[in-house]
Amino acid sequence: MNQHVSLGRVVILGGGPAGLYLAILIKKRCPETEVTVYERNPRGSTFGWGVVFSGRTMQHLEAADPESYAVLKGIMRTWENVDVVHRNETISIWGNRFSGVARIGMLKVLQGRCEDLGVELVFNKELKGLDELPSHDLLVAADGVNSLVRSTCPDAFSPELGGGKNFYIWYGTHHIFDGLTLTFRQDQHGVYAAHSYMFSEDTSTFIVEVEPETFEKAGFGAMSEPEARAHLEQVFAPDLCGHSLMSNASRWIQFRVVKNQNWVDGKRVLVGDAAHTAHFSIGSGTKLALEDCIALDRSLATHSTLDAALAHYESTRKPIIDDFQALSGTSRAWFEDLHPLMQMEPIELAYSAMTRSGRIDDTVLEGRDADFVAAYRHWLARA
Template identity: 40%
Template sequence: MRIAVIGAGPGGLYFSYLWKKRHGDAQVDLFEQNPAGATWGFGVVFSEQALEFLAADDPDTVEAITPWMESWRNITLNLRGENVEIDGVGFSSIGRLDLLRILQARAASAGVLPRYGTQVTSLDQLAGYDLIVAADGLNSLVRRSFEGDFGTSMSYSSNKFAWYGTTKRFETLSQTFVKTRLGSFNAHHYRYSRDMSTFLVECDLSTWQAYGFADKTVEESKAICEQVFAATLAGHALVSNKSVWRNSPWIWNERWSFKNMVLIGDALHSTHFSIGSGTRLAIEDAIALTRALEAERDLEAAFARYQHERQPIVKKLVSAARASAEWYARFPEHMKLDLIDFAYSYITRSGRIDEARLRAMSPAFMARYGKRSQA
């Protein structure tokens, strides 16, 4: 089978690697418009559950990734100069470029030869391929070319965000909420290497407008964010990498395939940075698609199996992401709460964690929460 994979992000690389590793005689051509060393953003996060899922299917890749990862067991929330830790919430992070390099090496070891710097501008370029896997992200050419056939819907969250890095090291995944004279900001920050951290700044539309960010350059915006979070950064600067203000998109497709084309990752669905599942979902999509193709004798049946088995799982995560995003859309209101009540509201925001689960998962925090409730 001749397979064209568009997009050498985590999903495209991982599908190419899996298929070529298991089917050495297959032709897998991986097209990527950017150079091999180019990436947007800084660190990406995996939950313990996500790593366990990947390890069950491909322990060798987890073994290759693990030495590059930073891990922690708690989340730290900072509000009005106070902080609280929520224990038992395990995550690991890795630099996005480090992850891509590892997956590139895995793909090469299986015999995949990616075509970097090769932009697919028309699907006519892919005539003759038996299967086209669209792993080409939020602006997917395949999806945009057949939006009606895929049943695509797209909308955007109201909050604005800019994705920075910093040399300031944070010991856990942390959130810092700051109220200023002109509005409120939130920063999502966590280390992804020994000397670098992600620092994603978020604000609501009214704050964004009050600061005039629409008319600010990238450097001017960065300087304002450094000033707002001066205490958190403790003398460290923010690092920009295409760090323009964006709205988080919501992409969904009712039909995951059309003709010989199939969508995975952000081309298929988007979540929200507040639950950190984008990379996880792309890799899990690649695993699910591989299994479906191996289980069925023709593409139509394989595509049907892929969507039938995978869609309910994705819907749960997307639903949780939407609930989380709705909480962030009102985070200035939540900031009025007492610190412990604020933390409880935060950790239960997606609807996936109730009080019973939280008591089992985070006994230290819940003991503090119980004392607060009894006071």
């Protein structure tokens, strides 16, 4: 018996990771369905530098679409260590498998796979209203944190929007951070935290965040972007080892919290950042966006009506995201109170960083790196 929802035309708004990945999954399973993705940016342009995935996410991507996984794997860098740098000391914690990839590289792989499968990709097309869309059986809002679909139907989705306290800015650098590195530096203006990781053989992501007081005292609000970059290059000079920071439309922003009470409105459904955000300190926004698509496609594949499939997607996926957003909030709060952390010894700070969201407890940590836990306990006994 044919169990899956039969769809004539699927329209996806947004050609980011979520929109492209969902297009792949639907088109591959139902080649007869017309799938169109609308993207406002030209092909090949994107914000930011690299994204990072855990080993578990890589397994999900392999199971969902082995073809794109194989190509992605070939352009990724993989490592096992988290490094915490404080007071010029680096503490490495092993057993944490991550892979980094350039966002642009990942989008190119997904675009190529879409086109091989026969998905229609429409670039340079910014939708101003939903009435510009052609008729469709399903509209997927994959249009990111400022979703047009969500803001067009606020009563249906009941969004809850909030903001992070810290300011952050996203750079690249040719210094290779061999591992997921958290670096803490201090000057007369306050504390600076950098999140960095390599994502290709010669480039790393380098995200800096500061508390509002530091932002104010350093005068970042009045500085041009090149001035801010020069200031940060000086603060992180010991870590950048002579390399500069590179801008890609980089600017100071504050984290945007997005939650929605409902993810479905008739034949409209939210995925990825349009539905929810997760703080970059848990490096999970893209992972969650791609896993939403896997969940939505599975719901479409196992239900015979669209209503039932979308209800199943929302009721099974949303609780998982709610849990992740709780972790993300705890992790964000840890970075929003940097001054007390600077009083800690390096190993104490490293332990606090690893356990900050509550996702990793002592047992998990010991399973990953028993030497680190032993060194921490040894320090604790003597403190």
